[in-house]
Amino acid sequence: MTVLLWGVPSEPPMAMVSRRLAALGADVLTVRPGGIGQQLDVTIGVGSGPGQAGRSVLRGTIRAGGQSVELARITGAYLRPVEPELVPELKGQAEAAPGLAHARRTQELLTGFTEAAPRVNGCRVANRLSAMASNGSKPYQAQVIVRHGFSSPDTLISTDPQEVLDFAARYRQVVYKSCSGVRSIVTAFDPVADRERLQRLRWCPVQFQERVDGPDVRVHVVGGDVFAVIVDSDAVDYRYARMQAGEDARLRAYQLDDDVAARCVALAASLDLPFAGIGLKLATDQRVVCFEVNPSPGFSWYENATGLPISLAVARWLTSRAPTATRSTRPWS
Amino acid sequence: MLLVVCGLEDESALWFARRAAQSGVHCRIVTTEALSYARRFSHRLASGEVRTVVQLADGPPLADSEISGVLNRAVQAPAAAWQLAAPAERDYATMEWHAGTLSWLHALPCPVRNRPEPDCLAGPVRHPFVMVAAAHAVGLPCPEVTFDTTGPLGSADALLLAAAQAAGSQARPVHLACLDGAVPGGDLPEPVAAGIAAFAARVNADTALLGLDFFAGVGGWWFAGASPLPDLRAGGDALCRRLLDLLAPDQVPVPS
Numbered sequence: 001m002t003v004l005l006w007g008v009p010s011e012p013p014m015a016m017v018s019r020r021l022a023a024l025g026a027d028v029l030t031v032r033p034g035g036i037g038q039q040l041d042v043t044i045g046v047g048s049g050p051g052q053a054g055r056s057v058l059r060g061t062i063r064a065g066g067q068s069v070e071l072a073r074i075t076g077a078y079l080r081p082v083e084p085e086l087v088p089e090l091k092g093q094a095e096a097a098p099g100l101a102h103a104r105r106t107q108e109l110l111t112g113f114t115e116a117a118p119r120v121n122g123c124r125v126a127n128r129l130s131a132m133a134s135n136g137s138k139p140y141q142a143q144v145i146v147r148h149g150f151s152s153p154d155t156l157i158s159t160d161p162q163e164v165l166d167f168a169a170r171y172r173q174v175v176y177k178s179c180s181g182v183r184s185i186v187t188a189f190d191p192v193a194d195r196e197r198l199q200r201l202r203w204c205p206v207q208f209q210e211r212v213d214g215p216d217v218r219v220h221v222v223g224g225d226v227f228a229v230i231v232d233s234d235a236v237d238y239r240y241a242r243m244q245a246g247e248d249a250r251l252r253a254y255q256l257d258d259d260v261a262a263r264c265v266a267l268a269a270s271l272d273l274p275f276a277g278i279g280l281k282l283a284t285d286q287r288v289v290c291f292e293v294n295p296s297p298g299f300s301w302y303e304n305a306t307g308l309p310i311s312l313a314v315a316r317w318l319t320s321r322a323p324t325a326t327r328s329t330r331p332w333s
Numbered sequence: 334m335l336l337v338v339c340g341l342e343d344e345s346a347l348w349f350a351r352r353a354a355q356s357g358v359h360c361r362i363v364t365t366e367a368l369s370y371a372r373r374f375s376h377r378l379a380s381g382e383v384r385t386v387v388q389l390a391d392g393p394p395l396a397d398s399e400i401s402g403v404l405n406r407a408v409q410a411p412a413a414a415w416q417l418a419a420p421a422e423r424d425y426a427t428m429e430w431h432a433g434t435l436s437w438l439h440a441l442p443c444p445v446r447n448r449p450e451p452d453c454l455a456g457p458v459r460h461p462f463v464m465v466a467a468a469h470a471v472g473l474p475c476p477e478v479t480f481d482t483t484g485p486l487g488s489a490d491a492l493l494l495a496a497a498q499a500a501g502s503q504a505r506p507v508h509l510a511c512l513d514g515a516v517p518g519g520d521l522p523e524p525v526a527a528g529i530a531a532f533a534a535r536v537n538a539d540t541a542l543l544g545l546d547f548f549a550g551v552g553g554w555w556f557a558g559a560s561p562l563p564d565l566r567a568g569g570d571a572l573c574r575r576l577l578d579l580l581a582p583d584q585v586p587v588p589s
Contacts, residue, residue: 040482041481041482041483042480042481042482043479043480043481043482044462044479044480044481045477045478045479045480046461046462046465046466046475046477046478046479046480058462058466060479102482105482105483105484106482108487108488109480109481109482109488111460112460112461112462112463112480112488113462115459115460115462115463116460116462116463116466119463119466120466129452130451130452130460133450133451133452134451135451136428136431136432136435136451136452137431137432137433137435137436137451138432139376139378139383139432139433139436140432140435140436140439140451142378142436143378143383143436143439143440146381152378152381154378154379154380155377155378155379156375156376156377156378157374157375157376157377157433157436158373158374158375158376159371159373159374159375160373160374160375163375178425178428178429178432179429179432179433179436180425180428180429180431180432181428181432182425182428182429203414203415203426204415204425204426204429204430205374205376205429205430205433206429
């Protein structure tokens with residue numbers, strides 16, 4: 001049994017999971033984005049004709065860095081790939097450049113394998129790229145979030161400056177941030193200083209939200225396990241606390257209420273994310289507000305600060321073969 | 334009001350819109366290009382409710398409550414207005430518009446075919462490996478095809494070619510417009526019809542429009558691919574009627 005690690009080996013989350021897998025004695029196959037620095041070839045056979053219903057529909061091998069592994073042996077996969085166009089060694093290459101074409105082809109085949117394997121081979125994948133896409137629309141995620149009993153901050157996405165000013169007038173403070181998967185810094189809106197800039201909304205909607213007071217809690221869900229971290233910071237966006245508040249946020253492990261923990265597990269499962277980072281706020285008005293579900297959590301900061309064994313849980317999940325190949329909430333996965 | 338959301342050059346969607354209008358249905362076409370130049374886009378989420386108002390350059394505002402159903406065939410985010418912008422700005426705006434459009438169409442309380450999914454505004458798109466595995470599982474004949482890193486074709490094209498070869502030199506291509514697991518007006522071999530319904534359910538597209546490709550030839554019908562963007566003209570009057578019943582139920586049906 002082999003676990004596929006698809007990502008940059010030196011990146012902290014990938015490195016931490018890799019070390020845990022080694023400690024567990026797991027066989028690991030590492031595929032770097034674009035196959036940079038390694039000989040990488042993928043062969044995948046699919047389908048079968050009439051009368052061959054019992055034959056496996058997903059066959060082949062992945063050869064990377066001198067290792068060759070049959071697809072049927074891959075029982076777990078941890079994905080943090082980088083798009084070929086963004087790999088430094090490939091950036092700026094011409095469309096027809098062989099290196100870029102090979103990287104794209106490899107990306108497509110590995111994507112197909114990791115999309116199909118959970119159902120076909122019972123492989124555990126954290127997470128399929130198609131499932132990660134929900135992070136591309138925060139308001140879409142918000143619709144899923146409220147169905148799981150969490151509050152979502154009052155939100156306006158608008159191209160209308162006056163509507164934004166009216167919205168801001170209803171709250172003590174309003175913040176703005178990207179509504180897509182683009183990483184942005186959550187910033188307080190100033191109706192006076194930002195008034196002129198509001199005219200720029202005309203061509204691109206921007207997301208404004210009520211600012212919710214109370215401590216942030218980051219919840220990592222790994223299968224059915226939950227690891228919560230509470231954040232102490234005065235910053236609007238605690239990830240950038242040094243820049244916004246002059247000092248780093250302080251993190252410590254936190255015991256989440258059982259009901260909230262169960263809802264976090266259900267929320268991640270509904271998005272088909274065996275591994276997820278959920279952003280909560282324990283609002284002073286008693287609401288449990290959920291901002292987003294990160295499908296590719298950079299958990300290393302939280303683990304290093306608190307000692308919570310998140311990477312160990314991921315490694316254990318990857319090496320525990322699913323009892324059936326169809327446990328997912330979505331029938332094709 | 335029936336809303337048709339599509340790209341400016343989506344002849345299939347425009348054909349359906351014409352048929353709807355000819356039938357007396359109040360139909361409004363919103364191209365993604367026009368959406369990009371909207372005078373106002375307002376998307377509000379509060380207390381578990383979602384309200385959206387879109388004011389295009391012409392016509393009255395589009396409010397959720399006035400829309401009886403949506404034929405959604407948007408593939409691209411409405412970012413035409415950004416096409417000449419610096420790449421970083423354009424990419425950012427495209428992703429923001431994608432996020433807003435996805436949330437708007439997903440939240441509409443009326444029937445939507447297809448309701449968008451996070452990885453495709455036009456609805457259920459699946460990797461060819463997933464489709465082949467699903468087709469195989471439900472008993473639709475699938476060609477054997479091998480993909481590797483040196484192959485000249487993408488996976489979807491390689492599957493199409495393999496199906497054509499498996500079906501033999503006399504094979505004919507068949508394109509079907511499948512709505513909610515059935516092919517309206519389709520005169521299909523029974524095993525194929527049953528297989529299509531099971532396939533749609535298996536890829537979580539049993540309430541969706543799908544385009545299904547086969548090659549009919551040696552050994553029956555060979556599965557060659559699927560997409561969320563069928564050519565609606567393949568379904569003719571029968572598909573039009575079913576869609577109008579679904580998306581504009583209180584309006585005039587297409588005469589048979």
